[in-house]
Amino acid sequence: MLSVCHTVVPEKEDNVISYQASSPDEGALVRGAATIGFEFHTRKPDRVTIRAMDRDIEYEILNILEFTSDRKRMGVVVREEDGKIKLYVKGADNIIFDRLSKEYNKEMRKNCYEQLEEYATKGYRTLCFAMAEIDPEVYQDWARRFHEASISIDRREQKLAEIAEEIENNLLLVGATAIEDKLQEGVPETIKALMKAGIRIWMLTGDKRETAINIAQSSALTTQSTSLLILDKKSYDETFLKLESFVETSRQFIRDKVEFALVINGHALHHAFIGEARRLFAELCMNCRAVICCRMTPIQKAEIVDMVKSIDDHIVLSIGDGANDVAMIQAASVGVGITGEEGLRAASASDYSIAQFRFLQKLLLVHGTWNLDRTVKVILYSFYKNITLYIIELWFALFSAFSGQTIFERWTIALFNVIFSSWPPVILGLFDRPLPEEILLKHTFLYEEFQKNSFSLYMFALWLFVSLWHSLLLFFLTYLFMAHEVVWSNGRVGGWLMLGNACYTYTVATVCLKSLLECDSWNFVQVFFSIGSIISWFVFLIFYSMLWPFLPFASDMCGMATIMMSSGTFWMGFIFVPTITLLFDFIVKGTINVCVHVARSTY
Incomplete structure (x- = not known):
C-alpha cells in the first residue's frame, strides 16, 4: 500500500530515483517503503511498477480517488497481476475507522488506536491504511457512474465525493504510519518573541488533539505549567454548557494570574459557532493566552479568522505553508505564506511570502x-x-x-x-x-x-x-x-x-x-x-x-x-x-x- 497508494512521480537520474510528491508526507511514505524493499520506480498513465522481493510487480491504476480537505483521505482502485480488483485507502484515523467492516477484529482496532495515541503524544503526524477487495461486477457498475461524475460540468467535485463514498466502506485495516513533523529552526524563539510583543497566537491544524498539544508545547505556544481547557463535545447542548463553565473558569484564572489555553476540535467548533454559543466562545478565546484548534477543515480555519476579525475590529494575520491554509490566509487582514516542502499554494495566495517561520519575527x-x-x-x-x-x-x-x-x-x-x-x-x-x-x-x-x-x-x-x-x-x-x-x-x-x-x-x-x-x-x-x-x-x-x-x-x-x-x-x-x-x-x-x-x- 505504501508503494502503490499515492500520486507520486518518480524521476530516475544516474540510477538514483527521486520522488516528486504533492506533499512531503506522501513522499516520505514512498521513500520509507523503498527502504524496506518495496521500491516504486515507474509510473505510466495507467500503471505503476514496484520492485518487491527481487521482482517487478505491475499494478493497473483503474481510478484515483483524490484527496480533499473535506474527505480527509485518498484512495486508488487497482487491478493486480492475478486480475483481482482492490481498493487502497489512506487517511485520518477517525475517517478510516468509521469505514471499517463491522466484522473487523475490534481488539486489533483497539490496539491500533492505542498506538496512534502514543504516536500523537510524541507529536507525530499519523495516517491509517485500509483496503477492500471489490467484486468485478460491482466495480463495473460503480466505474460507469464514476466516469459520468468525472465528466460532469455541474457539481463535479461533490458528485465524485458521493461516488467515492459508496465504495469506501467495509474496509479492512492494514496498518498505520507516523511521521515526525520537525519544527523549522527558530520557531519556539519566534513565538516567544511575538507573544511578548502582545500578539495573540492561535494554532489551527488538522492534526489529532494529542499531536497538536505536543507541537504547541515544543513550539513554546504553551508550557508545562499552562492549564489546558479541552473542549471536545459532540452536541450543541454539551458544547454550550462546557463553554459557560470554561468562561467562568477563564475569568477566575485571569484574576489568579494563571496561564491557560483553550484546546478545541472540529466537532465542538461547529457547535461553538451557533447562536449564543458563539458569543461565549469569542469571550473565552479572547481571555486565553493561546488557542489550539485541532481536526480543522480549511473552511473552519477561515471561519475562525472571520470571527476574530469581527471582535472589536481586530487585525488578524494568518500564516500557513500548505493548500489547506489558503482559505485562512485569504480571510485574514494580512496573509503570510511560507514557501517550502508544502509547495507554493499558500505563498501565491498571500500578501507576503517568506521562506521560514522565524523570518516572521523581523x-x-x-x-x-x-x-x-x-x-x-x-x-x-x-x-x-x-x-x-x-x-x-x-x-x-x-x-x-x-x-x-x-x-x-x-x-x-x-x-x-x-x-x-x-x-x-x-x-x-x-x-x-x-x-x-x-x-x-x-x-x-x-x-x-x-x-x-x-x-x-x-x-x-x-x-x-x-x-x-x-x-x-x-x-x-x-x-x-x-x-x-x-x-x-x-x-x-x-x-x-x-x-x-x-x-x-x-x-x-x-x-x-x-x-x-x-x-x-x-x-x-x-x-x-x-x-x-x-x-x-x-x-x-x-x-x-x-x-x-x-x-x-x-x-x-x-x-x-x-x-x-x-x-x-x-x-x-x-x-x-x-x-x-x-x-x-x-x-x-x-x-x-x-x-x-x-x-x-x-x-
Missing part, C-alpha cells in the same frame, strides 16, 4: 513597527504641509479685505504638492527608522508600545495646531520683513507678488526642513531630497520668471527671480523666518532625542 517586530511609524508620520505630515500653505491665504485675506485676491501665484500653488513638497513625505515613508533593528528585536514590548502611541486624536490635534502656528509665523514674519517694499535697480517695486513669492519660498523651506526634523534617523537620501525640494523651487522660479515675453504666459512673474535674489532682505528672511518657525519644533524634538538616547544607554 517582518512584524521590525518592519511592522517601522512601517506603522512611517505611515502615521506621512499622514500627519501631509495634513501639516497643506494646512500650513493654504491657511496663509486666510491671513492674507485679512489684509486684502477678503477680496478674493490670492497671495500666491496660481501655478506655484498648483505645483506645491506635485513638485516642491512631493518628495519629503515619500522619503519619510520609505527610509525613516524610529529605532534600530537590534533594539526592536531585543525589546519586543516596543511593538505594542508603538501601536498604543502611534496615532490618536490628541496627536492629530497637535499637528493641526502646529500647522496653524507655522502658518501664522510664516505669514506675519514675512510681512514684517517685507514691510518696506523691495526696490529693484530699475526703480520697480516687488509688489504683492514679492510678498507672496517670498512667503512661498519660506513655506517650502519650512515644510521640507520639518520633514527632516520628523525623521528619527538621517541618511543621505533623506537630506538630498529635502534640500533638493527647496532647490527645485528656486530652479523653477528662475525659468518661470523668464517665460514672458517669449511666451504669452506668466506676465506677472516676469523678472521676479532677479528681484527676489538680488534682495538682501529676501535672503535675510530666508535664513531667519524658517529658523524661527521651526525653533520650537527643534527644541521639542531635541529633548525627545536626548531622552531616547538616555533610554538606549539604560537598555
Whole structure:
C-alpha cells in the first residue's frame, strides 16, 4: 500500500530515483517503503511498477480517488497481476475507522488506536491504511457512474465525493504510519518573541488533539505549567454548557494570574459557532493566552479568522505553508505564506511570502513597527504641509479685505504638492527608522508600545495646531520683513507678488526642513531630497520668471527671480523666518532625542 497508494512521480537520474510528491508526507511514505524493499520506480498513465522481493510487480491504476480537505483521505482502485480488483485507502484515523467492516477484529482496532495515541503524544503526524477487495461486477457498475461524475460540468467535485463514498466502506485495516513533523529552526524563539510583543497566537491544524498539544508545547505556544481547557463535545447542548463553565473558569484564572489555553476540535467548533454559543466562545478565546484548534477543515480555519476579525475590529494575520491554509490566509487582514516542502499554494495566495517561520519575527517586530511609524508620520505630515500653505491665504485675506485676491501665484500653488513638497513625505515613508533593528528585536514590548502611541486624536490635534502656528509665523514674519517694499535697480517695486513669492519660498523651506526634523534617523537620501525640494523651487522660479515675453504666459512673474535674489532682505528672511518657525519644533524634538538616547544607554 505504501508503494502503490499515492500520486507520486518518480524521476530516475544516474540510477538514483527521486520522488516528486504533492506533499512531503506522501513522499516520505514512498521513500520509507523503498527502504524496506518495496521500491516504486515507474509510473505510466495507467500503471505503476514496484520492485518487491527481487521482482517487478505491475499494478493497473483503474481510478484515483483524490484527496480533499473535506474527505480527509485518498484512495486508488487497482487491478493486480492475478486480475483481482482492490481498493487502497489512506487517511485520518477517525475517517478510516468509521469505514471499517463491522466484522473487523475490534481488539486489533483497539490496539491500533492505542498506538496512534502514543504516536500523537510524541507529536507525530499519523495516517491509517485500509483496503477492500471489490467484486468485478460491482466495480463495473460503480466505474460507469464514476466516469459520468468525472465528466460532469455541474457539481463535479461533490458528485465524485458521493461516488467515492459508496465504495469506501467495509474496509479492512492494514496498518498505520507516523511521521515526525520537525519544527523549522527558530520557531519556539519566534513565538516567544511575538507573544511578548502582545500578539495573540492561535494554532489551527488538522492534526489529532494529542499531536497538536505536543507541537504547541515544543513550539513554546504553551508550557508545562499552562492549564489546558479541552473542549471536545459532540452536541450543541454539551458544547454550550462546557463553554459557560470554561468562561467562568477563564475569568477566575485571569484574576489568579494563571496561564491557560483553550484546546478545541472540529466537532465542538461547529457547535461553538451557533447562536449564543458563539458569543461565549469569542469571550473565552479572547481571555486565553493561546488557542489550539485541532481536526480543522480549511473552511473552519477561515471561519475562525472571520470571527476574530469581527471582535472589536481586530487585525488578524494568518500564516500557513500548505493548500489547506489558503482559505485562512485569504480571510485574514494580512496573509503570510511560507514557501517550502508544502509547495507554493499558500505563498501565491498571500500578501507576503517568506521562506521560514522565524523570518516572521523581523517582518512584524521590525518592519511592522517601522512601517506603522512611517505611515502615521506621512499622514500627519501631509495634513501639516497643506494646512500650513493654504491657511496663509486666510491671513492674507485679512489684509486684502477678503477680496478674493490670492497671495500666491496660481501655478506655484498648483505645483506645491506635485513638485516642491512631493518628495519629503515619500522619503519619510520609505527610509525613516524610529529605532534600530537590534533594539526592536531585543525589546519586543516596543511593538505594542508603538501601536498604543502611534496615532490618536490628541496627536492629530497637535499637528493641526502646529500647522496653524507655522502658518501664522510664516505669514506675519514675512510681512514684517517685507514691510518696506523691495526696490529693484530699475526703480520697480516687488509688489504683492514679492510678498507672496517670498512667503512661498519660506513655506517650502519650512515644510521640507520639518520633514527632516520628523525623521528619527538621517541618511543621505533623506537630506538630498529635502534640500533638493527647496532647490527645485528656486530652479523653477528662475525659468518661470523668464517665460514672458517669449511666451504669452506668466506676465506677472516676469523678472521676479532677479528681484527676489538680488534682495538682501529676501535672503535675510530666508535664513531667519524658517529658523524661527521651526525653533520650537527643534527644541521639542531635541529633548525627545536626548531622552531616547538616555533610554538606549539604560537598555
